[in-house]
Amino acid sequence: MRALRVELLNTGSELLLGTVRDSHLSWLGRELLPLGLRINRQMTLPDGAPIRDAILESFSRADILLVTGGLGPTTDDVTREIVAELLGQKLIFNSETLNRIQERCKRRGFDFQPRMERQAMTPESATVLSNDNGTAPGLYLPPVEGISWSSPHIFLLPGPPRELQPMALAHVLPFLKNLAQHHSCGVLQECRVYKVVGMGESMLETKIGLELSKRSDLEVGYCARPNEVDFRLIGSKAILEEVEPFVLAAVGDHLVSEDQESMEEIIVELLRESASTLATAESCTGGHLANRITNVSGASAAFLEGFITYSNSSKTDILGVPPAMIEANGAVSEEVVRAMAEGALQKSGARFALATTGIAGPDGGTSEKPVGTVWLALAESGKPTFSWKESIPTDRITFKQVVSQSALDRLRRRLKRSD
């Protein structure tokens, strides 16, 4: 039996105009894989009539069609109407949905706008999926046999991620799990992602990928990001376990995590396991390093405090870096980054402190210290401070990402060895 085909159609001119960046594809992709389902094709279409063509094309390919957006109260929201028309169904007023919307407005202290009534119009065969985080309800439409086509299972879901995600978790994923279980007669596939820092894509292919690509029961993939490569294997649980020792031996201590944990999640885990604490002293990363760490739930058990010493005087006043040292070596120097890390260590009483100082650009570079120059340091209570230099000439946002990645990876290696 062939695998169930899933397609995702994101609607919204703002996605195509670039004022908003989609997050549904990556979120839904991750949620579907453990059910044995993959998104086989994703499309983005502008609000309005072009959606109609794309939905009709999907009818001939997909078993399951997820459509996001276009369910709002405004005139550019037409998904409901288009799907009803394609399935030859009337829109019927659903008073329960209207009640929910009115109650929500009252509860949140918003005025009910008459335009919201449109959101209570429901195609005849549809099941309403309640929305606990917005006014637009979702809709499920079961397959319909038409004269020249048959429609797939269709889910219409709201555009905002904070509305779509809880709705999908409550209503869509359990339904699809059930469908996939009754459909499948093959072996459930799993995806394992080895997150690797300090080894490039070509090197990974040479050391592991070519060998594993020869197997027909394994799918090999790569995804490179600044200072990080995801090496991806898809296969049955048994096969993945069989090849794991080979992969682990090849990547060695370049391995950050398996199963998609981020660098910052690993760091918080390692700190908590060893009952260690951390402080940060950031100049060029401007809070990015601390922000990554505090994105992890439970970070407060390990992260004590952070200093963003952007100006020279703040490096002196807060971290005790001598003005003469800055004068003699410049703020972007080995001496200053070591003094920053040691100052943060002393000030916070933490076991570890990470420090960064560099030239993020686009301005501020010199011939001696061009844009992208950065000094980093890791201080540890009772141990010598380790400092290193990197050169990362790129845009400001990538620069912060790569520098914070490098700082965290150094701490990760230290924590691993002290196990």
Add this chain to the structure above:
Amino acid sequence: MRALRVELLNTGSELLLGTVRDSHLSWLGRELLPLGLRINRQMTLPDGAPIRDAILESFSRADILLVTGGLGPTTDDVTREIVAELLGQKLIFNSETLNRIQERCKRRGFDFQPRMERQAMTPESATVLSNDNGTAPGLYLPPVEGISWSSPHIFLLPGPPRELQPMALAHVLPFLKNLAQHHSCGVLQECRVYKVVGMGESMLETKIGLELSKRSDLEVGYCARPNEVDFRLIGSKAILEEVEPFVLAAVGDHLVSEDQESMEEIIVELLRESASTLATAESCTGGHLANRITNVSGASAAFLEGFITYSNSSKTDILGVPPAMIEANGAVSEEVVRAMAEGALQKSGARFALATTGIAGPDGGTSEKPVGTVWLALAESGKPTFSWKESIPTDRITFKQVVSQSALDRLRRRLKRSD
């Protein structure tokens, strides 16, 4: 003459599996609009054979087809081969490209991997687009008349954004600008985005959108994000100027920016214009607030320093919040947030200080102070401190975004009034 149709095809299983989030669509969408071009449809397909079908479908719809990814050295990179086959062309070895790749490896201190030779294979009619930030060159293939189809202008571009973006700026956008200018006989359309904080989507539609939607020469759109709505108008420059006073009167001081400037860019601009300085004292936002500000090039002229006082003792040691005050009121309280802001003001010598303390969740809530409770304060040198409370029960990342947005908007309003 009809408008030129642009389609974007993103390839890469990692996009569909959710291990990576696409950024090409939003970036290219923003870059194309000023040329009078829009992306009419975007698709994401997995690595390998399905790309072939999607490219062939595009032939019948698109004038310009942009394909990203699949140009790397690994076995899952097959875009070059598929396009050559569809156009009935051979792949020819390009020694200049190989030289560039080998030189790059030498310059960056990487070993040249024999697999990289694949990247020098070039379809017969292709023009090579040099890649200054990676090994994979881009390719341009001019339209070809086939027996049953004619192909569009095709650009094959590398997957990593830091490689694609400079290549597009150097080679693709100038070509498309030229093409669009020679093609167009209509009026160039512009897009204006009014970024609004503190007014919902339905309210905007009621106050402005419905009236403007009646006009056939104007396209109205909305995009809602946490604590921010983009109200979008597309039309000729003359029309946009005609309706602007109506829009501005309706949104009043809820308007953050026009023309896509972010809240943080506006803040840095306003601070610099008034020669003001800023410090931050963050608990629950954990560096997110400072990180947003320091993402803006030139922030160092206005942002002096930031304190991430995550632990109670750091609030006392660094910002001078009395332990008895924390004991009596809790760390998430009006008293503490005011003391944090005033402590940061005094410590930094800045004109303004923003402070946050709250419960980001998912743990740490109580019945009196549930997850999502947050206190904020804005202190200004020589003025009374302003403090306020919000309730934002959501996920950790959205919570940080909404809290920092609220803090920045308060500062924006203060800076606007002091003009």
